[in-house]
Structures are given as C-alpha cells and as structure tokens.
Amino acid sequence: MAKSKLKDYIYQPEYECLSRSEMENLQSERLKKTVKYVYEHCKPYRAKMDEFKIKPSDIRSVSDLSKLPFTVKHDLRAAYPFGFYSADQKDIVEVHASSGTTGKLTVVGYTQNDIDIWSEVAARSLAMAGVTKDSLVHVAYGYGLFTGGLGAHYGAQKIGASTVPASAGNTIRQLTLLRDFGATHLCCTPSYAIFLGTEIEKAGMNIDDFSLVGGAFGAEPWTYQMREELERLLHIDALDIYGLSEISGPGVAMECMQKCGSHVQEDHFIPEIIDPETLEPLPFGSEGELVFTTITKTGQPLIRYRTRDLCTLTAGKCACGRTTVKMSKVKGRSDDMLIIRGVNVFPSQIEAAIMNVAGVSPHYMIYVDRINNLDVMEIDIELAGNLAPDMVSDIESIKKKVETEVNSYIGLSAKIKLCESGSIQRSEGKAVRVIDRRN
Amino acid sequence: MLVKQLSVFMENRPGRLYKLTHALGKEGIDFVTLSIADTKDFGIVRFIARDNERAYEILKKEGFTVGITELIGVEVDDKPNALAEVVALMEEADMNIEYLYSFVLTNHNTAKILMRVEDTDRAVKLLEEKGIKLLSEKIL
Numbered sequence: 415m416a417k418s419k420l421k422d423y424i425y426q427p428e429y430e431c432l433s434r435s436e437m438e439n440l441q442s443e444r445l446k447k448t449v450k451y452v453y454e455h456c457k458p459y460r461a462k463m464d465e466f467k468i469k470p471s472d473i474r475s476v477s478d479l480s481k482l483p484f485t486v487k488h489d490l491r492a493a494y495p496f497g498f499y500s501a502d503q504k505d506i507v508e509v510h511a512s513s514g515t516t517g518k519l520t521v522v523g524y525t526q527n528d529i530d531i532w533s534e535v536a537a538r539s540l541a542m543a544g545v546t547k548d549s550l551v552h553v554a555y556g557y558g559l560f561t562g563g564l565g566a567h568y569g570a571q572k573i574g575a576s577t578v579p580a581s582a583g584n585t586i587r588q589l590t591l592l593r594d595f596g597a598t599h600l601c602c603t604p605s606y607a608i609f610l611g612t613e614i615e616k617a618g619m620n621i622d623d624f625s626l627v628g629g630a631f632g633a634e635p636w637t638y639q640m641r642e643e644l645e646r647l648l649h650i651d652a653l654d655i656y657g658l659s660e661i662s663g664p665g666v667a668m669e670c671m672q673k674c675g676s677h678v679q680e681d682h683f684i685p686e687i688i689d690p691e692t693l694e695p696l697p698f699g700s701e702g703e704l705v706f707t708t709i710t711k712t713g714q715p716l717i718r719y720r721t722r723d724l725c726t727l728t729a730g731k732c733a734c735g736r737t738t739v740k741m742s743k744v745k746g747r748s749d750d751m752l753i754i755r756g757v758n759v760f761p762s763q764i765e766a767a768i769m770n771v772a773g774v775s776p777h778y779m780i781y782v783d784r785i786n787n788l789d790v791m792e793i794d795i796e797l798a799g800n801l802a803p804d805m806v807s808d809i810e811s812i813k814k815k816v817e818t819e820v821n822s823y824i825g826l827s828a829k830i831k832l833c834e835s836g837s838i839q840r841s842e843g844k845a846v847r848v849i850d851r852r853n
Numbered sequence: 854m855l856v857k858q859l860s861v862f863m864e865n866r867p868g869r870l871y872k873l874t875h876a877l878g879k880e881g882i883d884f885v886t887l888s889i890a891d892t893k894d895f896g897i898v899r900f901i902a903r904d905n906e907r908a909y910e911i912l913k914k915e916g917f918t919v920g921i922t923e924l925i926g927v928e929v930d931d932k933p934n935a936l937a938e939v940v941a942l943m944e945e946a947d948m949n950i951e952y953l954y955s956f957v958l959t960n961h962n963t964a965k966i967l968m969r970v971e972d973t974d975r976a977v978k979l980l981e982e983k984g985i986k987l988l989s990e991k992i993l
Contacts, residue, residue, distance in 0.1 A: 616914070802920020803862035803897055804969070805951060806890050831894055834864050836916040 418651050419627040420544030422671035422734055425537055425573075429681045430736045434729065437737070441684055442475040444709035449473045449482070452715050455500035458493055459717065476684065479707060480695050485719045487520055490660065495521045501713045511559045512659045519559075522659050525713040529568065532662045535679040536569025539668030542677070542734075543628040543653050545599055547574040550625075552592050554602035554610075555633065556582040561663025562633050566601035566655075569665055575599075582606070585613050593624050600629035601664075604636040604644060604652070605845035608776055611647025612799060621649055630655040632664050634845055635723075635744040635762050639769030640776050641673075654743060660719055661706045667741050672733050675740030682710045685739060686718070687727050690748050701726045703748055704741065722747045724760075752782060752848065754789045759824050761847045764793060767823035773798050773812040777838045780828075784852040791828040793820065799835040854977055854987050856926040856967060857905045858886075861898045862918040865891065873898060876915050882908050886967070888954050899954075901967075924967045925976055926988030931957055931964040939966060939985060946979050948972065 424430050432440065450470040452459040463469070466483045473481065490498050498521075499506065506523040524532065545551055551570035555562030563581055570577040580591055582602070588610060592600065600607060607629065614621055626648055632655035644652040656676050657664035666683055667676035678685045687702040688695050696702045704721045726742045746760030753759070761780060768778055775796040783790045795816060803809055809832060816830045839846070863869045870889075877884070887900040902908040905921070912919040929935035936955060943950055953968035965988060970976045980987060 616916070797862055797918050799918065801862070801918055802860065802922070803918055804858075804860035804899070804920060804922040806892060806897060809862065809895065809897070810892070832862075834862060834869075834916075835918045837864065 418671065420651055420671070422542050422544060423546075424735055425541035426534070427735075429679075430538065430677070430738055432681075432737060434737070437680060438476050440681055441709060444681075445476055445479065445684065445707065446470070446473055448707075448709045448711075448715050449717065451712070452500050452717060456498060456715075458489060458498060459500075479684065479686065479718070482707075482717050484693065484705065485716050487660070487720075487722075490520045490522075491518045494518045496523060498714050498716075499523050500715055501525050506713055508564075509559075510561050510564075510659045510663070512561075520660060523713045525711075528662070528711045528713045531682055531710055532565060532665060533568035533572040535662060535682060536565050536665035537572035538569075538679060539630060539655050539665045540566075540569045540573055540575070540599070542668050542670045543599060543630050543651070544671075545570060545573050545575050545628075549573075549575040549598045550578065550595055551575045551599045551601060552578045552580055552588075552595070552597035554580050554582055554588055554600065554606065555664075560633075561657065561659040562601075562603075565657060565663030565665055566630065570599075570601075585610060586617055589614060589617050589619055592626065593619060596625040598625055598627050600626060600631075600648070600650070601655075602629075602631065603633050603841075603845065604631040604640055604654075605634065605776075605841060607631055607644050607652070608640065608647060609840050611644065612775075614647075621647070624649070626650045628653065630664070630668065632656055635746060637743070637762060637766045637769060639766060643769070643776055656741070656744070658721055658723075660716060661708055661721075662711070666706070670732060670734040670736060675728060675732075675742055677732070677736050677738040677740055678727075680738050683708055685727055685741065687725070688720075690720075690724075698727050698729050698739075701742075701745070704744075724748055724751075750848070752780075752791075752850065754782060754791055754826055757824065757826050759791075759826065763823045764820060764828075765847075767819040768793070768795055768816060770819050771812065771815045773801050773808075774816060774832070775799065775835065777840070778847065779838050780848045782848070782850045782852055789852065791826065792831060793828050794831045794833050794838060796833045796835050796838050801835075854925075854989060855923040855973065856901065856988055858899055858901050858922050858924050858967070859905060859908055859912070860920050860922055861900075861912060863896045863898055865893065865895050870898070872915075873912070873917065876911055876917075877902065877908055880907070880911050882911065886954070886956055890952065922969060923973065924969050925973060925980070927966045927968075927980065928963050928986045928988055929966060931962050935964060936966060939980075942979065942983055942985070943970070943976065946975075948976055948979070 508524040511519040553566045557563030628651045653669040656667040667678040669676045684707045686705040690703040778795040781792045883903040885901040951969040955966040
C-alpha cells in the first residue's frame with residue numbers, strides 16, 4: 415500500500431493515554447460502583463453473588479475482579495427477554511439482540527447512558543481511522559437488531575461526519591452511493607468489503623473515481639492477508655473494529671494505524687484473558703478466552719462476560735500515543751473451533767494459509783464430513799478472478815500449493831477443490847465459512 | 854504471427870459448458886475451434902472465436918475465469934506425416950510443446966495445427982526459417 419491518505423488522531427486523550435496506575439484507579443472506582451449497582455438491581459447477579467458468597471464490599475479494586483463469578487451467554491438466554499436488566503424498563507431506550515445458531519436470541523437493553531458510551535467509544539474508534547467532521551462515512555453494516563449498523567452510525571455522528579446509513583445489500587447501489595457521494599470511509603464486514611472491491615470492475619466502475627481513504631471492518635474475524643487484499647482492492651487503510659452486542663456494539667476495541675492489535679476502551683470495559691478450560695486468569699501475552707466486565711453501563715452491565723473469542727492482550731504504550739491495552743486479532747471463537755481428527759482447527763488458520771497462495775481468492779468454504787468414522791475436510795476455494803487459466807499444470811500447481819500451506823498451518827491434510835470465480839455464496843452480513851455435516 | 858485463443862477454467866459439473874457456449878451463442882459469437890482439457894475436478898475449455906475480443910468481454914461480464922493465450926498456428930498439407938514433420942522440427946531444436954491440437958476446414962486441402970510452446974519467439978523463428986507457413990488470426 416502506498417503512503418496512507420488518512421490521519422489517526424486521539425479522540426479522548428484524557429482516557430486513552432492514562433498511565434497504568436491512573437487507569438487502574440479509574441477502573442477500580444468504576445468497578446466497585448458497578449458491582450454494587452448490579453447486586454442491588456439485577457436479580458440473577460444477586461443470586462449468583464450470594465451463591466459464591468461474595469458481597470460488593472469484597473471488591474475493593476480491579477485486583478479483586480477474579481473473585482467474581484463469570485457470566486456466559488446461557489445466563490442471558492435463561493433470563494430471556496429482559497431478566498438481565500439492571501435498569502428499570504422505563505429507562506431502557508434501545509434494545510438489540512444477537513441471534514445464535516441455536517436457541518433463543520440474546521437480548522441487550524441500552525439506557526441513554528449506554529448509548530452515549532457506545533457513541534463515544536465508536537467515535538474514538540473511527541478517529542483511529544481518521545474520521546473527522548469533514549469525512550463522509552458510508553455504513554454498509556446491517557441496521558437493525560444487529561449492532562453493527564447503528565454502532566458505526568453513532569460513532570460517525572458523534573464525530574460530526576456526514577453519515578450515510580446505506581445498510582446492507584444491493585451491491586450496485588452501494589457502489590454507486592460510495593462513488594457518487596464521495597465516501598471517505600466505509601464500515602461493513604471485511605468479507606463484504608472485499609466483495610464490493612471485486613465488483614467494482616464488473617459494474618463497469620473504476621476505483622480511481624472513488625474517494626475512499628479508510629474503513630473500519632469487523633463483526634467477523636479476519637486475517638492480515640485479507641487486509642492486504644482489501645487495501646489493494648479499495649485503495650484504503652483497512653482497520654479492524656471489534657465489538658459484541660452483549661458488551662457494546664462495534665467500538666469495544668479498535669485498531670490504530672500501527673495495525674498491530676486493537677486498543678480496548680478499558681475505561682469502560684475491563685478485559686481479561688482466561689484459560690477456557692481451567693477458567694484461571696492468564697497474564698498479558700498469553701493466548702486464551704477474552705472476558706469483559708462493563709464498568710460504566712447502566713442498562714445491562716455484565717460482570718466477567720465470557721466472549722468465547724480467543725486472542726492475547728498486551729500492555730504498554732503504543733507508537734500511536736495511546737496507552738490502553740491492546741488485543742490481538744481474534745484467532746477464532748472457541749465455539750467456531752472445529753475438532754478434526756482430534757486436532758483443533760480454526761477457520762482463520764485456514765484462511766491465513768489460503769491467502770499465502772497466489773492465484774486464489776479469499777472466498778472459500780470449509781466442509782467437514784465423517785466418512786467411515788473418519789473426519790474429512792474439504793476446502794472449496796475460488797480461483798482469483800484475474801487468473802488466465804490455460805495450462806492444467808498451472809491449476810494443479812496452485813492446488814498443490816494450497817494443500818501444502820493448509821497442511822503446514824493446521825497439521826492436517828484437506829481435500830482442496832478449486833472453484834470458478836464467483837461460485838461461492840457471498841454473504842452481505844457475517845460470512846459463513848464452515849459447513850459441518852458430521853451431525 | 855500468433856493466434857489468439859481464449860481459455861476458461863471450468864468446474865467439472867453439469868451445465869457449465871452449456872452456460873459458456875450459450876453465453877456466446879446468444880450474442881452471435883461463432884466458434885472456430887473448441888477443445889477441452891479435462892481432469893477429475895475441473896477442465897480448461899480452450900477456443901478460438903471469430904471475435905475473440907468480444908467473446909472475452911462477454912465471458913468476463915458473465916463472471917467466467919477467462920484468459921487470452923497466444924498460440925503458434927501452422928498450416929500444412931492435409932496428408933499423412935504432415936503433423937509429424939512439424940513436430941520433428943520442434944523436437945530437433947529441443948523445444949517443448951505444452952499442448953497441441955489440429956483441425957481441417959472442409960473445402961480446403963490443408964490442415965491447421967495450433968500449439969502452445971514454452972518459448973514462442975524461438976519457435977516462430979525456427980518454423981519461419983524452415984519455411985513452414987504460419988497462421989495469423991485473420992487466416993483462420
């Protein structure tokens with residue numbers, strides 16, 4: 415990528431650049447208040463804390479965090495729909511919900527205070543992508559119960575940028591709006607952004623007629639190689655935005671222009687990494703499951719909420735000037751993990767392997783079957799659209815390279831099938847990458 | 854001096870060849886040649902159309918993975934051993950032929966051979982030196 419056209423700036427240095435002790439003091443104050451608040455206002459939390467024989471007074475600083483019990487998605491579902499509210503129903507101003515692959519929706523209620531926090535962290539995030547009052551932010555996340563659309567929207571509006579609520583779908587219209595309105599920033603899932611990028615030429619348009627400089631892409635894990643592809647296609651700096659509706663939508667963490675980890679807005683959300691098996695907290699630098707405690711929200715604060723996302727946390731001052739803890743790219747969700755012939759496999763590893771091979775696109779689908787009691791994995795991958803395929807041996811060698819890469823990344827062999835460009839189902843929201851047919 | 858050929862990657866599943874030929878047929882594109890290199894999982898359809906450029910545009914637009922390759926075209930008498938003589942020339946010069954196919958147009962008494970070789974420039978030079986008649990796209 416040529417010299418960047420955008421400028422990362424710090425939206426709230428008073429919170430984003432605190433010393434570690436200042437941050438911990440702030441977190442301690444807010445944590446104490448939140449624990450007391452949920453104990454007094456949220457029945458499931460009071461029951462849980464009573465069961466673990468913990469009183470709010472036992473929590474005197476962030477170092478006491480590990481005394482508190484975890485919260486898991488199941489707890490929220492068990493209280494469906496509004497049983498996890500700490501606030502009175504009358505104070506809830508917005509409701510979001512995320513659909514699981516199974517069972518009930520997970521519902522989250524936001525008070526005006528929570529919406530303000532969300533807007534603030536989303537604004538801090540977009541500032542990292544250089545969004546200012548002069549920017550035009552095109553939001554192609556879905557608007558609705560899913561937090562992606564409104565989260566990016568609130569952040570852009572908080573900054574005062576022109577915000578285009580395009581929502582998801584209708585690719586030709588998206589491209590036309592992006593070009594004609596002169597959007598400077600795009601917010602959507604990374605897989606959809608790549609799809610938009612590849613459709614520009616087919617739509618008879620030219621990327622040089624677009625004004626894009628950057629974008630915040632999230633709601634699904636993506637790799638560094640995918641970033642390169644996205645940056646090349648759209649001529650932008652592509653940054654990773656992280657969020658989950660239970661904690662707050664997009665903006666819980668965001669990558670700065672250093673592009674090596676996402677800053678967690680830890681004055682609002684305390685991150686921890688735990689061992690998903692033993693549930694013991696792990697030190698900085700260890701890989702494990704990410705856990706968040708919200709310390710400023712009032713609608714539905716969550717204590718030690720297990721995200722199922724696997725990553726590492728690192729502390730220390732970043733070259734961008736921020737001092738907030740950084741989380742690595744999410745390697746995968748512990749729920750997304752496939753166990754194939756006893757080996758743990760994450761779709762993100764397969765994606766990273768595929769992206770090392772020239773001649774294939776980032777569009778793929780993983781199929782897992784059980785044949786004669788043996789797990790069998792097939793990966794269908796589209797050839798790159800610009801490939802000029804004349805020789806069988808060229809195609810065979812691409813296939814061989816993919817096989818070798820995948821094998822070296824996951825330690826398992828997979829059957830590779832090369833597909834025609836455009837033949838794998840595109841998603842306009844979160845991409846579906848795995849079809850497990852073993853059950 | 855070279856002949857342009859289109860190559861299309863195609864998954865080995867029903868309906869794909871129809872989609873390709875129909876996409877071109879309904880636009881009035883006429884094939885001069887067509888051959889398929891096939892493997893278990895996929896094939897490469899190679900063809901020359903009367904209007905290669907338009908055929909390329911149409912297929913790109915329809916989302917096919919398509920490329921243009923330049924082949925050496927040779928015209929020989931339609932008689933036994935004519936192909937062998939050309940191949941022998943290449944072999945003597947230690948030149949590798951990647952693939953080759955030939956066809957005969959009715960009411961001509963010549964056969965046309967199309968081949969892809971490793972080093973096109975060298976092959977063209979060699980064949981010209983030996984007085985072999987090379988085809989250009991127009992002759993097709």
